[in-house]
Amino acid sequence: MSAAMAQEAALGKNRNARLPPEVNRAxxxxxxxxxxxxxxxxxxxxxxxxxxxxxxxxxxxxxGTAYVVYEDIYDAKNAVDHLSGFNVANRYLIVLYxxxxxxxxxxxxxxxxxxxxxxxxxxxxxxxSD
Numbered sequence: 001m002s003a004a005m006a007q008e009a010a011l012g013k014n015r016n017a018r019l020p021p022e023v024n025r026a027x028x029x030x031x032x033x034x035x036x037x038x039x040x041x042x043x044x045x046x047x048x049x050x051x052x053x054x055x056x057x058x059x060x061x062x063x064g065t066a067y068v069v070y071e072d073i074y075d076a077k078n079a080v081d082h083l084s085g086f087n088v089a090n091r092y093l094i095v096l097y098x099x100x101x102x103x104x105x106x107x108x109x110x111x112x113x114x115x116x117x118x119x120x121x122x123x124x125x126x127x128x129s130d
Contacts, residue, residue, distance in 0.1 A: 026098035049075020
């Protein structure tokens, strides 16, 4: 085994390993401190590989969240393995693989809830059972 292969194996970059289907280059990070900067995010997540993009939530309902996109899927897997539960400013990070189907489902549920509220207002019903 060459030195490069040994180093890749030590870093968990076995290119022949089969990854689970949910593994993805894009990560969704929750429970971040509201005052964390992009530079601090690059410092924390950059240790696990080359980062293509970081998007920090800056609106009221997205503060404390971020999307981190790695160049390589194995780097993303390594980051999830090592940073889930990592303590940053007395907050434990929740690092997940980005799942667009799950977020679309949440958006659909929110849309349906808004439609129900509009119908309740239109017909003067409060939604409570008798």
